[in-house]
Amino acid sequence: MSTNKNHLTTSWGAPVGDNQNSMTAGGRGPTLIQDVHLLEKLAHFNRERVPERVVHAKGAGAHGYFEVTNDLTRFTKAKFLSEVGKRTPLFIRFSTVAGELGSADTVRDPRGFAVKFYTEEGNYDLVGNNTPVFFIRDAIKFPDFIHTQKRDPQTHLKNPTAVWDFWSLSPESLHQVTILMSDRGIPATYRHMHGFGSHTFKWVNEQGEGVWVKYHFKTEQGIKNLDAQLAAQIAGENPDYHTEDLFNAIAKGDYPSWKLCVQIMPLEDANTYRFDPFDVTKVWSQKDYPLIEVGRMVLNKNPENYFAEVEQATFSPGSFVPGIEASPDKMLQGRLFAYSDAHRYRVGSNHNLLPINRPKSEVNNYQRDGAMRFDNNGGGSVYYEPNSFGGPKETPQNKTTPYEVVGYADSVAYDHDDHYTQAGDLYRLMDEGERSRLVQNIAASMKGVQKEEIKLRQIQHFYKADPEYGQRVAEALGLAVQQEK
Known part of the structure; x- marks a missing residue:
């Protein structure tokens, strides 16, 4: 027999008799641990938020x-x-x-x-x-990059010094920064x-x-x-x-x-x-x-x-x-x-x-168990592969195609280190209004950087992309910088 949809129930489907008052030992007595409805509400409420995404949270x-x-x-x-x-x-x-x-x-x-x-x-x-x-x-730099975008562990404030220090020491960032x-x-x-x-x-x-x-x-x-x-x-x-x-x-x-x-x-x-x-x-x-x-x-x-x-x-x-x-x-x-x-x-x-994540197509695999497994968990079907009981098998026609790999196993950088051409091309594509706003935005962002050395190092990157780019940022920050040869 199903419960009326207008009747409040617990998570296990039992009807709730009182959702306004918790059980206590007398009118002023302490709350009773036997009030399982209260305990469930509080426990579930404490767990209503899964951890937010480390990045892309909002x-x-x-x-x-x-x-x-x-x-x-x-x-x-x-x-x-x-x-x-x-x-x-x-x-x-x-x-x-x-x-x-x-x-x-x-x-x-x-x-x-x-x-x-x-x-x-x-x-x-x-x-x-x-x-x-x-x-x-390179993904090996991702945790460090994101740390600079998050909050300082001491002040719990955004830290423009960390942001621009990282960017100035990572010239490959110049295109995206622009x-x-x-x-x-x-x-x-x-x-x-x-x-x-x-x-x-x-x-x-x-x-x-x-x-x-x-x-x-x-x-x-x-x-x-x-x-x-x-x-x-x-x-x-x-x-x-x-x-x-x-x-x-x-x-x-x-x-x-x-x-x-x-x-x-x-x-x-x-x-x-x-x-x-x-x-x-x-x-x-x-x-x-x-x-x-x-x-x-x-x-x-x-x-x-x-x-x-x-x-x-x-x-x-x-x-x-x-x-x-x-x-x-x-x-x-x-x-x-x-x-x-x-x-x-x-x-x-x-x-x-x-x-929201489940495919519309049928899913057939040997993954079992784990927290919050809310389907039939494979039922009584075979749970390993290869097997002799007609379980799902791989389809060779769907193998990933090969591509050639050469060289030694090593920590290797990209061969190309031109971080400036495309950023300079982008700057030169902008009209005068866009360039002015770009420089204003950079200057406003760099204003809070604590070390002048970081500002100067970053300005050198702007110079290498386009001399005018570097000069205008330097002037906006009140710094005199000579273009690095």
Whole structure:
């Protein structure tokens, strides 16, 4: 016999007789430990928050679909891209990077752009940012970089000295720093920004032929950004501005959309291109590798419950489907492990069983047990492989395709160390207004740096990208710096 839906129950389904008063020994007596309903409420309340994400803690999400608009089956055998007009459901999470769960939406920060495609071959996660590059290019530097973006362990305050000390000692960050400090460092809304896979990936077709690929989501709402002063004002008046904007737009039927394009590079070009194509601090020139349209992403449904869908959503760049594979990008290689490992810690070993993460396709494997296993845990089926009882087996046609690896096992840097050309090109693409605001933003950010040595070291990087760039930052900071030869 089921309980009336209007009757309050405990988590084990028993009706609750009194939800207003706890059991006590007399009217003023101490509370009784036998009040199991009270104990359950308090214990569950203490555990209502899973640990927030170390990075990308503050975010907003939405459901939608992806529709193929161009036949690219000559490049990839991924089934969700197999025919024009095909639609795949998806979930997206936008986020800031450095702030905590309660931080303001309109801070100067990259934005996460994570898309989960629920394909018939399993989930495919494309976990990128609203920038085509990143600050570092080797995952071994990631914990140190993020430490500089978080709070000082003594003062518990943001520390611009740590931020600029790290950047000045990591010249590969210059390209992303220039983007971050430009107008695009503060998008007007999540709807008015591009998204990028950032890394290089590999596409493989039915014949086993591969190409290198980069993803570009182009907003169909147009690019809009916030002035730094207006962003600061909004942060004080409505710190959830971007979250509110996305929810309200979808609620009133103004569905945001993006056109997905890719750049395609033949495998052999990786050995001769003027920049290392696996270096995530660099872009590929669109003159060399033009954008090719793939399809269109539309967001048309808000979450029903923020925690269940947005907070518990887990994304990993290692969630591939046949036809899409990893590249030797050092930063990507580290993320293939780190993201899923973070979710196993934060949400639990069975996070992929949650409705928001569970694939639409059937899941067949020999993983068993673990905390919060809430399906039938494989029932009485065979629980090891290989076996003689007809359990699921590997499909050799879905093996990852090989790529050549040469050299000695060693801690090796990228061969190319030109950190200045692309940052300088970006500066020279800006008009005078954009350059002025860029310099103002950098000067404002560096004002709190405690050591002049750090400022001077960073200015040398600006000089190397473009002499005017370095000179204007130096003047804004009141420093006299000679360009390093």
